[in-house]
Amino acid sequence: MLQVQNLTRRFGENTAVDNVSFAIPSGQMTGFVGANGAGKTTTMRMIMGVLTSHGGEVLVDGRPITADDRSTFGYMPEERGLYPKQPILDQLVYLGQLHRMTASDARSQAQDLLDRFQLGGRGKDKLESLSLGNQQRVQIAASLLHRPTVLILDEPFSGLDPVAVDSMVELLRDRTADGVPVLFSSHQLDLVDRLCDNLVVLRQGRLVASGSGDDLRAKAPRRHRLSVDPDAGWVREEAGVRVIDVAGQDAVVEFDDDDAAQRVLASALTRGSVHEFSRIRPSLSEIYREVSQ
Template identity: 50%
Template sequence: MRDGALQIDGLSKRYGHVVALRDMTFDVRAGELFGFVGSNGAGKTTTMRIVLGVLAADAGEVRYDGTPLTIDTRRRIGYMPEERGLYPKMRVGEQLEYLAQLHGMTAPAARAATRVWADRLDIAHRLDDDVQALSLGNQQRAQLAAALVHDPTVLVLDEPFSGLDPIAVDVMSDVLRERAAAGVPTVLSSHQLDLVELLCDRVGIVSAGTMVAVGSVDELRADGESVLVIDAPDAPTGWADTLPGVRTASRDDRGRTELRLATGTDDQAILRAALATGPVREFAHRRSSLAQRFREVVTHQAGEPEPPTRTRGRRGRLIPTQQTWPARRTDPAKGSQA
């Protein structure tokens, strides 16, 4: 079936006794930004190198638009390696034109595309400089330009945000969204999970060479733990220990109780139980972040107990049925006092 997607199907790779990939399977849909995340050594770069044809898989297949990749289709992939691959003593402009021609563009088309992407990524004033004369951030911009200059139909980016300043992160994020809007399937790996959470349509979590969880950020977070923090100073100690869906409850010396909840727990039922003990001054809900879900999945995959770490997220209020809130409130869309 021809659908414009990049499909990674059952990849396996072994180096002697070391298993790098074990039945690695996922797809990146047309126009999708797919976050590929995992610990160091999990198999992300090996997977990307197999997609590019740099490495051969022991088993499995990579397809684009329903067809196994060939030399010709791989020429249409834009690749940004984790170890930056530009020639340090070659001028930026000459290098981008050269790489574009390697991907099949004519010299005039390569020259025009180089100018377009240099302007877009704010390195036009450095085209006559050697790559080694650029700052790390500008080298990153040049490397992204090299991945985009030949108008690729697929993007594979390994740690594209490493070393970038906040302005460059915004520029690169905008570029990736634009390419996705043009229908380009994009897979990117990053250890910056906050950026992955904001940018990607779906995320795949890989551990020990295997894809262990795939879904949208909301889907992954929904499967994880969430936390309620209730400020009910008159509630007796242990008031929430037996409530349905409460995994653990801990209370500090100020009367604030932190509850860790199972998926699907009725928040309003917990609020009503708290109100039955006396006034509730605050009711804050922290959904599991992608970083927290990542820790849960990878730790569980390793067979270790899940660490009792605090989740972080935007605070929101639930409207009580028996208690009037004070004038101070939180805007859930902004996470600040309103």
């Protein structure tokens, strides 16, 4: 378990991260989302010790994080940090040795990761000879090479084609199955919704939502979909109802309480056929849009 408690970071008069707290549970993927400038990268850099904080702390299993802890983490910055003119496999082996791997173990693990990213035959090529998407794959391999105990990934899916995304997803699921906590930022909300057990949302440096998908959905507005004959326009006149959308026979509404829902259903049955009356389960991407407005 990795915990962020009351982290704060200022740049001059600007507070980039303002008293932010959340948890990254072991064996789960946590999506870190927010608009550009919301404070995600700054928070990740403080977790990794790249930036010092002006308040708060990072905990590992309930105790303050140490440099030794961070040396076991896998970190992928948004800006690529590899050597463009060095052969790919050589630099991965070098990075593995910095993480106290033997050269042979680092070479074996690097080759396995390159194979999984369909780059197995490019190990002797210089990084700069690869496309930007393939350079991103190598950057990901570097963060996974030493079998990290925690993964902190800043926009790992940026620039990846669908095949590479699938390979990345498979790798991350392998790591979480081993109990590794994963925090990754992304603007690709469909991927966040598809992959994440938890969501953390920042807006202008402040935490506006965090928790498991089920917890966040339970806090979301209780919306229902109603489909009736002959027309659903009458729901606008019902008490205790907030109409989100009406289009012919279909309506999306919010109810003040369960009594209002039952009244509307009873009214619909007296007016004609009811084809659908169901609770809408919001996606994590919809929850993000709701809380980040």
